[in-house]
Amino acid sequence: ELLSRSDIVSLHCPLTAETRQLINADRLGMMKQGAYLINTARGGVVDSAALAEALKNGHLAGAGIDVFETEPPLDPAHPLLQAPNVLATPHVAFASEESMEARAAIVFSNLSDWMDGKQENVIL
Structure with missing residues (x-):
């Protein structure tokens, strides 16, 4: 219900076995059309490829990402660096x-x- 009703979802949780890829393709699909996702938790909490796809297909309006699966510098081919409407910071937000x-x-x-x-x- 939270994902389907929220204009902005902001993540603030540790990376554990339970939270790894907590936000995956299924949960991104539950999010409200045009919503924004903010991740300042840990990179592994979000499936980056699925998020990039949700941004590319227009389901989400944008994302603010301060954490990635690996610390910067990132591979320039990282899916979120290729996706539209991403504000990415190198773990310094x-x-x-x-x-x-x-x-x-x-x-x-x-x-x-x-x-x-x-x-x-x-x-x-």
């Missing part, structure tokens, strides 16, 4: 001025807390 400032503030706060004997974001 997060890198706005605001996000960089926020990341720096978190790092400095964590360092300050550590120097004061407190630990934040502990990874074991």
